[in-house]
Amino acid sequence: MKKTFITLLILTASVTGGNAQKKKGTNTKKTNNMEISNKEKVTALLKSIETGAAEPAGYINPNKYIQHNLGAADGLAGFGALLQALPPNSAKVNTVRVFEDGNFVFAHTDYNFFGPKIGFDIFRFEDGKIVEHWDNLQETAKPNPSGHTMTDGPAEVKNAESTNANKALVEAFVNDILVNGKMEKLAGYFDGDNYIQHNPQIADQLSGLGKALQYLASQGITMKYDKIHKVLGEGNFVLTVSEGSFGGLYTSFYDLFRVENGKIAEHWDVIETIAGKESWKNNNGKFNFAK
Structure with missing residues (x-):
């Protein structure tokens, strides 16, 4: 069959x-x-x-x-x-x-x-x-400390006219915070402590993200974004594709953000370790995007 x-x-x-x-x-x-x-x-x-x-x-x-x-x-x-x-x-x-x-x-x-x-x-x-x-x-992981799964939450596209502004906001956030580590700018991207998180290991609220990052650091686990390769969006949803490392392993980060009133309101992600080149079945690369 x-x-x-x-x-x-x-x-x-x-x-x-x-x-x-x-x-x-x-x-x-x-x-x-x-x-x-x-x-x-x-x-x-x-x-x-x-x-x-x-x-x-x-x-x-x-x-x-x-x-x-x-x-x-x-x-x-x-x-x-x-x-x-x-x-x-x-x-x-x-x-x-x-x-x-x-x-x-x-x-x-x-x-x-x-x-x-x-x-x-x-x-x-x-x-x-x-x-x-x-x-x-x-x-697939179990629900995170706040009870959210990796896929639940809103899916409806809103505010199509804000697509470009939302893409610019999210790209700036990933570059400032995840690539360049400018943590002093973190609060400016959020509406106070309001933040819904779908990463399996992290609780809701901006304070939940801060606690998770502190825990990783205390365990000597590094998460480093080196470069954004693609930013795609429709209305209030924006996806970034980034290259970096997690726990010392070469990693691909796909992060989906929902933006509300000019602030990041919700986040989903998928993190994949990139296998060694000797195991690749094509030579097109993980991050080669047409313009």
């Missing part, structure tokens, strides 16, 4: 890949007179990992699919091979949030993918087809 699905996935994408819309910059495709948004395409593609539906593979351009998950070989064949390695009927996919920023769609998903995991996926579109993919995955 799985082999049939993988075959259908590759064949479907090969047949439909050449039928991309001619119009540049479009983010929808007409099927039976209905508009399918890029967000809907991403949600359907991710769900097909669970259901085995082959049709969503047609949303991928098979001739130009660049893979940045370092555990998958490049191209559509690499994606198919990764799915084929899954234990039968094990995959579960629940996409909790999905956002769009220009040619990029980014999703926040609760997976069972070689075990329970929480993931962020980023897809780049050209002419209505997916041409590139990045992700970050972390084993």
